[in-house]
Amino acid sequence: MVGQGRRARALGYCYADGKGVEQNHALAATWYKKAAVHGNLQAMGGLGCLYHDGEGVEQENALAVAWWEKGAVGGDAHSSLGMGYMDGRFGLPKNTYCAKMYMMAAAAHGLAPAIEDLKELRACAACGTHDATRTCQGCMSKTGFGTVRYCDPQCQKAHWKAHAPDCGGLEACECHRCESDNGESGA
Numbered sequence: 001m002v003g004q005g006r007r008a009r010a011l012g013y014c015y016a017d018g019k020g021v022e023q024n025h026a027l028a029a030t031w032y033k034k035a036a037v038h039g040n041l042q043a044m045g046g047l048g049c050l051y052h053d054g055e056g057v058e059q060e061n062a063l064a065v066a067w068w069e070k071g072a073v074g075g076d077a078h079s080s081l082g083m084g085y086m087d088g089r090f091g092l093p094k095n096t097y098c099a100k101m102y103m104m105a106a107a108a109h110g111l112a113p114a115i116e117d118l119k120e121l122r123a124c125a126a127c128g129t130h131d132a133t134r135t136c137q138g139c140m141s142k143t144g145f146g147t148v149r150y151c152d153p154q155c156q157k158a159h160w161k162a163h164a165p166d167c168g169g170l171e172a173c174e175c176h177r178c179e180s181d182n183g184e185s186g187a
Contacts, residue, residue, distance in 0.1 A: 005038030012046055013140060016055075025056025036067070041076030044068070052090065061090040070097065072102065082096065082106060086121065086128075095163065096123045097148075126155035136163065 002069030012031035015024045029050050048067035051060050063161035068081050080090070082103035088094040100121060106114030125148045132149040134156060148163055150156040 005035045005040035005043065007041040008032075008035035008038065009040045009046070012043055016046060016050070025050060027056070029056040036070075039074070041074045042070045044074070045076050046073030048080070065090050065092060072105065076109075082117060086117070086123070094128050096121075096125050096128045099123075100125075122149060124149060124151040124155050126150060126159035129155075 008031045012028045012035060013019065014021050014028075015031060016028035029047060032043040032047040033052065036047055036116065044067045048071065050056050051067060052064035053059065057063075058090075063098070065084065081092075082099045083099075084090040084092040084099075085102060086096045086099035092098075099122065100123075102113045103117050103121065122132060123130050129151045129152045131152040132155075134150040134152065136150070136156070138147045141156060141159075148159075
């Protein structure tokens with residue numbers, strides 16, 4: 001079954017990019033779907049791209065996101081999800097935390113665009129303002145996505161309920177500067 005998924009994904013790739021065959025996005029979508037049914041994560045990402053671009057299938061952002069997320073859950077990080085959450089594209093809400101999570105996963109897979117996006121991200125986890133300078137002092141999140149950033153104390157307090165499970169409060173914060181009741185750093 002796994003081999004069938006790989007072969008079907010390879011055919012989908014060939015048709016999508018015109019490698020050795022005449023480019024045909026409809027056939028690419030057919031082969032990507034067959035591979036996705038067999039659990040091929042890269043085919044899920046490829047199918048998401050076809051739905052996003054409307055190539056070989058009707059353009060539909062909801063299906064693009066659904067296929068990208070299905071692949072991401074299995075371990076195939078797709079940088080488009082990070083940008084979608086960062087900018088509120090593809091019908092996704094603006095969510096800096098989700099953007100950073102998907103970008104970090106894509107960067108961990110060596111996707112250069114995600115690495116560059118992360119350099120620029122430095123956004124407030126609560127409101128999305130770029131170049132937020134305030135951090136949850138000493139907090140390296142348990143999920144490994146790095147220090148959470150905020151633009152001001154109000155955003156930090158507003159985001160505490162969302163950040164607390166990731167931060168872990170005083171137990172996870174090595175410098176013990178986080179105040180678990182309101183999330184404002186002590187520094």
